Each structure stands twice: as structure tokens, then as C-alpha cells.
Amino acid sequence: MQLRPGPGPTGLPHTRARARHWLIVAAALAVVTGAAALVRPPGATATPDAPVAGPDPAAVSYPVDCGPLGVVVADRAETDFDADGRAETVAVVHCDAGSGTPPHGVYLVTHPAEGEGAPRVAETLVDPGEGMTVDGLDVRDGAVSARLRGYSAPDVPRCCPDLRRDVSWAWRDGRLELSVAPAPGSI
Template sequence: MQLPAGHGTSDLPHTRSGARHWLITALALAAVTAAAALVQPSGATATQEGPSGGPDPARASYPVDCGPLGVVVADRVEADLDADGRAETVAVVHCDAGSGTPPHGVYVLAHPTEEDGAPRVAETLVDPGERMTVDGLGIDGGTISARLLGYSAPEVPRCCPDMRRDVSWAWQDGRLELTVAPAPNSV
């Protein structure tokens, strides 16, 4: 159908929206949103912070000497590593240097011994004194994995690590055991 000159499609009765149209649209969207919130794919799980989650790494005190600078939690993962029914938190931390690449520390945090206490460092996996940075912290089936980046000599610029090693820790015989992957480009 061709419209007479001077008339646009907004002049047609079926193209104008009114309050009733917007109310019906809003109700339909609300119904779809509510249905989506109730329906989950099979096998979907969610965890909430609280007693069943790992300790909050922001509340922990780390054995890191940052002088007047604060400590930054750069990464974290949670899992029940020792199968005691309570998740531990693995936290990657470094000093808040503002620039450069400060070395990282990797710590396993356990729940506090007192109800309102701070989480406690149960184990140090990577000490900042080793002068490494951590990339790609992950956890799969209770095995912690990370890529450690380091420097072969003091002359290597701190922006550009020239050493890399993939490592993992798994709970064995009551403690976390380190496994080091072969060096890149090794036979």
C-alpha cells in the first residue's frame, strides 16, 4: 500500500503505542525475567558466601612486608582442599606498589579459629621473596594450578619476565604436594 504524500507510517493506528501497550510489554518482560530466574540448566550449581564458602581474603593478615603500602588480593579460588567439609581460599597477593610488577605471594587461607576472627594463613605456596608473579590461578577437582613468571637475572626488566613454569598443588597424605611441569621447550 502506498501512502498519500505527507503521511508517514506513524500516522497509521496500529503503529502508535499507548500506555496499554507499554503496560502489557512490561508485564510480559517481568514474567519472562521471573521464569528465567527460576529455571536453571541441569547440573547448574551456585555457591553463596558464608559458612560454606571459603574465608574472605580481604580480612586476612599476610606475612608480606609492604612497608607503608597496602596489600592487594590479585586473585582467589575456593575449594575444600582437605575434604573436611569447609572450603579453603587460595589467595594471590602483592604489595600495592602503584606501578611496576611487585612479586606475588600465594597463600592458603583457613577459616578463623574464633567465630568473628580473621582468616588464618594455613600454608604459603609461593613466597614473595622468590620474586615471582602468578598468572592464571585455577582449581580443578581440588588441585590448585598456576603459572609462575620470573626473571633469570637482576638485569631483566621487571616488566618482562623471561622465565615461566606451570605448577600445581594437590592434597596428598595430609598436606599440599607441589608438582612442577617440565620447563617450556624442554625434552
């Protein structure tokens, strides 16, 4: 078999790439890459978008009996515990007593299950009935931590809690798990 002389240096056709050739290849790659980024398998749960912010804790009705007083959101922290692309809010609330140190409640606030609606309290992390106050709510590495302060006896002045415990909550095995640090001064 004998080859006919062609435009390339060896006489073979299509041995030199021209600018037109590379533009067509680049356009084809862009189309394939764009299509791959838009197509998701039906069971995919990861979201390429930025995570949805946690729900507004002021829009929630808390299971706290404040009588004629209102409820105050004293602190809040947001993190996406379950990695579903929608952050949850941990809210520290207390009755608007005006003076003194009313006990705090700590609640996990989530988005509505489906469609539109108000955020809801999904879990009580610290019940106000425990008589604790919360200092320093913080989010680090997907866990929420706080310092709880309380009273060892009813005659301890309500201004000056004498008990302290550091706690944190992290998502493990499909639920929030509480971790409690050793009490100060313990071995």
C-alpha cells in the first residue's frame, strides 16, 4: 500500500493539529464537564451549594413557662450536625426576669421537616428545671460546647453559682451525644 503525499511533514493526513482542532476539543470538554456537574445520581444526598443557615431562634415557641414574662434568646450557635446541608441552631433561652439570674434552657432548633413553616424545637439539651445557667456557647469541629453553672444548695446566693461543668454535644450514630468533662478539681 502506498500513501499519497499530504499536508503534514511526513506526508500523512491529520498529523498536525491546528488551532481550530484545539478549540473544538476545548469546547467539547467544557460541555462534558458542565453536564457532569449538573447531573446527580437519584440517591445523592450531598449538596454542592452553600449550606443553609440555621433557623432563627427568635421564631420558635419554647417549652418554657415564664408566666407573663417573655422569653429571651441569650445566646445561639449554628452548625450542620447531620451534614445534610441545612444548619441547626442551638439556642440558650431564659425568662425575661429583669433582674437576678434566671435558669437557662438549651434547645436544638431545626428547620421544618417539609415545605414552609416555622422552625421547631427538636430536642431539649438542658432543661431550665435543672436550675443551670450557660456561659460561653461555642461551635468547634461540628460540636457545640458550653459551660454550665449551678448551685449546690438552695441557700447559695443566686448571683454566685458555685458549681461548674463543661459539656459538649456532637452528632454520632444519627443522634446528638452529650459529652461531659470531669468536674473541676477532680482526678
